[in-house]
């Protein structure tokens with residue numbers, strides 16, 4: 001099968017021919033380059049209307065020269081997300097071309113295409129995907145016939161967050177490659193200075209491209225697998241206004257933003273139990289981002305793949321490749337139903353081309369934490385269980401992460417250890433079941449905690465437990481604390497039967513404990529409280545086959561104890577994660 005793909009969601013007018021038999025992709029692209037500022041939707045649409053016919057013509061001519069008049073078996077196009085005026089031009093071109101050639105039309109989700117091209121090129125079976133593009137940033141994982149959004153930006157896309165800074169300092173669009181070059185220059189200069197200077201004796205070493213270069217303190221905002229860039233863009237702009245050298249800001253901006261993306265990717269691998277990661281999107285062309293992700297994956301024994309740059313930035317090759325898979329699965333669209341959708345979410349797409357596969361990895365199988373020799377690993381820490389019976393303890397050590405700048409690494413490990421010790425105890429005083437903290441070793445970022453529960457909620461998710469988590473979070477929020485990462489992996493469950501046996505009672509309900517308060521903090525803001533609920537629901541939706549009743553039970557539990565305004569705000573928060 002040969003598929004002609006057309007892409008034009010924002011800046012890149014592109015056409016491609018994918019030949020499934022030889023697995024070759026021909027791509028012809030014509031980028032829109034704004035004279036000043038960022039992408040202007042009207043100018044971008046004008047560019048599309050001029051450039052799309054030309055790139056399509058080049059590809060079609062090449063295809064027909066090679067394969068004759070029946071060169072194309074289907075026409076695939078980017079249906080969304082993207083800028084409405086651009087998408088409409090692409091849609092019109094694709095419909096008319098399919099009509100002229102007399103072949104079926106395939107409507108492709110651009111975000112799923114960014115993911116599938118990585119899966120296709122790597123040969124990975126069931127990877128988590130980090131999509132790091134201009135207008136978006138999210139983690140996707142396959143579960144039960146859909147790509148679920150495991151985590152995403154709560155405001156700007158990652159490229160846009162970087163471009164916002166470069167616009168502020170007067171650099172032309174796109175800013176990402178310029179930031180990369182400036183950051184590399186800063187790191188090289190610092191490494192020259194550092195090799196002779198005081199950093200020579202430093203014990204902790206970062207990756208090669210982050211030698212002893214100093215780091216500015218910028219906002220680092222991660223909430224479970226979601227994250228936010230609005231604070232860091234503004235802080236970077238302020239630093240420039242204050243006269244901090246722009247190269248230094250570029251370096252620190254990259255170190256923070258990419259560490260955030262790497263951290264949430266690791267959390268997604270840990271939560272889903274996946275051992276493969278693929279990267280997509282325009283920002284994925286950045287060497288430092290790829291280096292961090294590769295280092296993180298290597299440290300956890302996961303495989304990592306980033307396709308070549310021509311498949312990372314917006315391009316029609318990825319549209320044609322996914323279009324071919326969809327067409328082969330009979331997933332074509334009638335012209336009358338082929339309207340574009342500027343807000344097309346990846347989780348709206350029925351994944352028709354993977355139906356033959358054994359479905360869904362669930363969370364990591366929970367190893368029974370019976371006795372002393374069980375070691376576990378979360379995304380951040382290693383956890384060792386010691387002792388027996390009621391005396392079991394958990395020694396949790398936040399291990400250094402070689403992917404991130406040593407200074408950022410030290411700060412995060414220390415701050416989170418302090419927060420976890422403090423908030424675990426405060427939560428329990430507020431009436432939320434949590435482990436007792438018996439020792440805090442800040443120098444080694446290590447806590448000793450009471451062992452609680454029989455298994456993670458991820459392995460024992462039912463409505464009663466979900467409801468209990470709702471009640472616990474409401475009580476926590478009532479005390480002015482947010483958890484920061486309340487996923488199903490950070491709730492421990494003591495099953496009724498097991499407890500009944502131990503306590504001599506019968507049919508006691510499961511008891512649930514909140515653990516892992518390292519991302520928690522004090523706040524009375526409805527918004528922050530709503531974000532906690534969003535994170536919990538996200539982890540349920542990402543892993544449960546039928547999340548509806550679980551989410552309903554969770555919200556009922558919250559409502560019974562907590563503030564109704566928080567549930568109202570939750571709707572806004574959920575909408576905000578959607579593309580604009």
Ligand SMILES: C[C@@H](O)[C@H](NC(=O)OP(=O)(O)OC[C@H]1O[C@@H](n2cnc3c(N)ncnc32)[C@H](O)[C@@H]1O)C(=O)O
Nearest residue numbers: 009010133134135136159174176177282283286313314
């Ligand atoms: C919906 C669609 O139109 C949109 N497309 C898009 O954002 O273009 P994409 O090619 O995936 O990404 C462009 C972004 O990628 C950044 N970029 C390009 N090269 C970079 C580099 N070396 N380092 C950092 N950022 C880079 C640019 O600054 C720009 O913000 C999307 O995928 O979100």
Ligand SMILES: Nc1ncnc2c1ncn2[C@@H]1O[C@H](COP(=O)(O)OP(=O)(O)OP(=O)(O)O)[C@@H](O)[C@H]1O
Nearest residue numbers: 376378379380381383394435449450451452489516
């Ligand atoms: N007090 C405890 N009692 C019983 N099990 C625990 C306890 N603390 C941690 N665990 C187990 O260890 C796992 C990892 O712990 P934790 O979530 O605190 O680490 P983490 O690295 O911060 O994880 P992540 O960042 O992935 O949420 C938990 O999912 C749980 O199974």
Ligand SMILES: [Fe+2]
Nearest residue numbers: 133281282314
């Ligand atoms: Fe894109």
